[in-house]
Amino acid sequence: MSTRAMRSAATFAIAASRARALWRLAILLIAGSALAGAAIQLIDPATSRIAANVLFTALVAITLAYANGDAARTDPFAAVEEAAPLFGRQRARANAVFPAAVVVGCAAAQYIWPISHASTFPWEAFVVNAAAALTALPIALSVPLRSRRNGVLYAIFALAAALLCASFGGAVGNSTQSDLAAVLASIGVAIMIGVLALRQYGEALARYDPLPRST
Amino acid sequence: MPILDMRSATFARDQIIVPPVNITLDAGKQSDIVCETDLSASVLARLAAGVIKCTTGTIFIGNFDPKIQPVQVKRLVGFMPRDQARALPDPDAYFSYRAALWEVDKRQAIARGKRLLRRFDGLPAQEALLLAGALLHRPHLLVLDRPTSLARSAAEDASGEAALFAAYGPADRAVQIATAPLEMAVR
Numbered sequence: 069m070s071t072r073a074m075r076s077a078a079t080f081a082i083a084a085s086r087a088r089a090l091w092r093l094a095i096l097l098i099a100g101s102a103l104a105g106a107a108i109q110l111i112d113p114a115t116s117r118i119a120a121n122v123l124f125t126a127l128v129a130i131t132l133a134y135a136n137g138d139a140a141r142t143d144p145f146a147a148v149e150e151a152a153p154l155f156g157r158q159r160a161r162a163n164a165v166f167p168a169a170v171v172v173g174c175a176a177a178q179y180i181w182p183i184s185h186a187s188t189f190p191w192e193a194f195v196v197n198a199a200a201a202l203t204a205l206p207i208a209l210s211v212p213l214r215s216r217r218n219g220v221l222y223a224i225f226a227l228a229a230a231l232l233c234a235s236f237g238g239a240v241g242n243s244t245q246s247d248l249a250a251v252l253a254s255i256g257v258a259i260m261i262g263v264l265a266l267r268q269y270g271e272a273l274a275r276y277d278p279l280p281r282s283t
Numbered sequence: 284m285p286i287l288d289m290r291s292a293t294f295a296r297d298q299i300i301v302p303p304v305n306i307t308l309d310a311g312k313q314s315d316i317v318c319e320t321d322l323s324a325s326v327l328a329r330l331a332a333g334v335i336k337c338t339t340g341t342i343f344i345g346n347f348d349p350k351i352q353p354v355q356v357k358r359l360v361g362f363m364p365r366d367q368a369r370a371l372p373d374p375d376a377y378f379s380y381r382a383a384l385w386e387v388d389k390r391q392a393i394a395r396g397k398r399l400l401r402r403f404d405g406l407p408a409q410e411a412l413l414l415a416g417a418l419l420h421r422p423h424l425l426v427l428d429r430p431t432s433l434a435r436s437a438a439e440d441a442s443g444e445a446a447l448f449a450a451y452g453p454a455d456r457a458v459q460i461a462t463a464p465l466e467m468a469v470r
Binding site for chain 2: 077078082085144145147149151152154155278
């Protein structure tokens with residue numbers, strides 16, 4: 069097996085370990101997102117609706133990031149990750165895979181009600197919502213590694229980043245009168261903030277000195 | 284060249300958890316050290332395994348500095364944590380998981396893991412699994428965090444050419460003295 073394939077195997081193994089630990093929570097969050105999405109459709113005007121969608125998905129991302137960190141401390145599989153010969157950035161990427169997939173699922177689930185009533189999928193709103201949540205997620209992944217006060221600050225920062233991503237997309241969309249431009253702008257912000265935040269999370273993991281759980 | 288070289292290594296977080304420790308362990312040798320608290324023992328084992336970094340002093344594992352070359356260090360070390368898992372994982376899944384993380388061939392890892400489990404027949408299942416997992420990638424240094432006397436003996440039998448380092452808490456010491464005398468390292 070090539071070195072690259074072996075590294076991918078480590079990423080897949082860690083992502084699968086998180087999925088084993090968190091699948092019940094993931095289903096609960098996706099179901100909750102579908103219900104919340106239906107309730108959010110009652111909000112008027114449309115800009116407030118989009119903001120509500122984005123805030124909800126960002127909160128889901130923060131919840132999932134916290135649960136992900138907790139699983140990494142308590143899961144018997146994950147307990148050996150600290151001793152594994154992996155770089156911080158590899159662990160960061162692997163840790164983000166499962167929560168990212170769930171967050172995108174939650175973003176999509178919020179539009180089940182509109183699909184069932186209008187028979188069209190509001191893909192622009194979905195992409196902006198998912199991009200905003202994926203902006204918040206890598207920032208929120210650092211929350212479990214921080215002290216309580218700093219953790220709260222990181223969570224607020226993650227929410228702010230999600231709103232920034234969505235509002236930037238909205239502003240570009242309004243000024244150009246193009247949904248595609250709004251979507252591309254949101255994706256651009258998500259990539260810029262997400263990559264930096266994921267890199268920083270990897271650095272934090274590499275420097276983190278976990279004390280034994282029994283203490 | 285020693286496989287483990289600790290010079291005045293300490294670890295502190297708000298307060299000193301591991302006071303200055305000097306340990307030199309050559310390849311193939313063994314060392315057991317008793318600490319003042321369980322936390323101190325567990326942290327010392329993690330320092331020796333390169334899982335956490337010392338606050339002051341220096342640690343070299345196989346001539347690598349865990350602060351600069353953590354991946355190279357972790358390839359050399361097999362670390363058996365104190366048994367704290369809530370649920371017993373399926374052995375095949377556990378060995379596959381470790382094989383993926385340590386970049387070892389999955390089929391060979393499962394076969395070796397099963398052989399090791401048969402060898403650790405008298406050990407409690409959880410401890411046997413953790414020890415077999417730690418030995419899966421044929422480490423040069425096996426580090427045990429507060430092992431039972433049974434696990435310590437099994438590790439000694441199975442480690443082969445690998446050096447062995449075990450850290451104990453004060454309560455473990457009483458159990459160990461009753462069952463097998465310890466070789467005390469110099470602190």
